[in-house]
Amino acid sequence: MNNLRIETLDNQTSFAPGSPIAGIATWQMEAAPGAVEVRLFWFTDGKGDRDVGVVDRVRFDNPSAADAQPFAFTLPAGPYSFSGKLISLQWALEVVVLPGEHATRLEIVVSPTGAELDLTTLGGQPDRNADGKGPTR
Amino acid sequence: MKARDNPFRSERLLEIRFRPQESDWAGLLKRLDALGRRAAIVGPKGTGKSTLLEDLAQRFVQRGLRPRIVRVPDPRERFDSGSRRVRLADLVPRDLGPGDVLLVDSAENLNWLAWRSALTRARPAAGMVITAHRPGRLPTLIETRTSPQLLREIVDQLLAGSPALREKVDVDSLFAEHRGNLHEALRELYLRWAEQ
Numbered sequence: 001m002n003n004l005r006i007e008t009l010d011n012q013t014s015f016a017p018g019s020p021i022a023g024i025a026t027w028q029m030e031a032a033p034g035a036v037e038v039r040l041f042w043f044t045d046g047k048g049d050r051d052v053g054v055v056d057r058v059r060f061d062n063p064s065a066a067d068a069q070p071f072a073f074t075l076p077a078g079p080y081s082f083s084g085k086l087i088s089l090q091w092a093l094e095v096v097v098l099p100g101e102h103a104t105r106l107e108i109v110v111s112p113t114g115a116e117l118d119l120t121t122l123g124g125q126p127d128r129n130a131d132g133k134g135p136t137r
Numbered sequence: 138m139k140a141r142d143n144p145f146r147s148e149r150l151l152e153i154r155f156r157p158q159e160s161d162w163a164g165l166l167k168r169l170d171a172l173g174r175r176a177a178i179v180g181p182k183g184t185g186k187s188t189l190l191e192d193l194a195q196r197f198v199q200r201g202l203r204p205r206i207v208r209v210p211d212p213r214e215r216f217d218s219g220s221r222r223v224r225l226a227d228l229v230p231r232d233l234g235p236g237d238v239l240l241v242d243s244a245e246n247l248n249w250l251a252w253r254s255a256l257t258r259a260r261p262a263a264g265m266v267i268t269a270h271r272p273g274r275l276p277t278l279i280e281t282r283t284s285p286q287l288l289r290e291i292v293d294q295l296l297a298g299s300p301a302l303r304e305k306v307d308v309d310s311l312f313a314e315h316r317g318n319l320h321e322a323l324r325e326l327y328l329r330w331a332e333q
Contacts (some may be wrong), residue, residue: 044139045148047327085331113233120139 003028003106006038006095014109015075021108022072025095032065040073042110046087081109084119085122138333144295144302145327150209153291155304156190158282165279166196172276174238174264179272180281183300186268187242189281193266196239202263204238205230207255209246225251229258238264245269283319285312 017022017115043056056073063069082089094105097110109116140146156163169176178186180263192206207228224246233239239259241247244267252274259265267275289308296303304325315321 046143046145046147047324047331050147050151063305083139083141085138088139089145090141118139 003049014114017077019040026068036063037058037096038071039094042087042091058074080111082117143330155192170328175277176278178268179277184281184283186281190240192225202238203236206240207240226254229255233262237262241267283317285309288312
């Protein structure tokens with residue numbers, strides 16, 4: 001049975017932009033794969049088409065059928081993790097066995113506050129004056 | 138509701154694969170072979186043509202062939218990220234060989250010249266399958282259709298485990314309102330959920 005796992009050090013799942021991110025990718029396959037790749041990427045999800053940006057990757061060529069390898073990346077300054085009503089942007093680490101479809105991912109948060117930015121409360125509010133007293137009309 | 142929690146978000150919709158309505162996969166592939174692997178998936182918008190094309194690509198991979206997918210943009214959106222107009226003649230790869238299958242999504246957006254060029258370039262390939270709204274460019278492999286029952290099955294799948302939410306959706310009205318375009322129907326459900 002094929003088994004894939006990806007973990008960060010101390011099981012940390014929230015990171016500040018620009019900070020290092022390290023962990024271990026573990027795989028146990030029935031046969032030795034051609035390669036195993038660990039990817040750091042962001043993706044959007046929501047109403048429209050999905051967008052994906054692979055920021056960094058590390059590749060282990062001709063690995064054993066079962067192994068565990070450390071990885072380390074440095075997060076870029078952005079984009080931050082956020083969610084609105086129409087679109088969410090999420091970050092993830094993914095371990096992929098090549099060739100083929102076997103993959104597993106670990107979702108993480110990249111934000112200066114440590115939490116995903118919540119934009120759902122911004123939409124649909126009436127316009128307000130600078131003093132916050134209400135619509136300008 | 139946050140986009141990533143919306144049951145009708147794009148990631149969930151991508152999990153829904155083509156469901157042959159009047160045939161099965163074996164019959165479809167047999168017919169495709171009988172047509173010399175040169176055929177068209179024909180149907181109105183939102184009836185699963187592109188989904189079927191993607192699923193066919195997977196079947197070709199299983200047969201040891203290399204699918205080369207070309208998505209032809211709508212004439213009104215024919216600009217790349219640098220705002221340069223996309224040249225239709227450049228969309229179809231020039232290096233197609235016997236191990237390749239050319240898959241052209243929205244082939245009706247190719248003008249006559251680009252279409253002739255695509256046919257020529259696909260000649261050495263093991264096959265060529267296109268999607269189109271109308272029949273004519275290649276023999277029809279299948280005409281995609283939708284039904285209220287199909288929409289019902291998809292909504293049930295996306296709202297599995299939430300019967301209370303499922304009761305809020307009048308599938309028949311939704312299907313009629315969008316004239317069988319399942320993409321539009323599901324997009325409307327996305328927006329309804331987004332406002333919750």
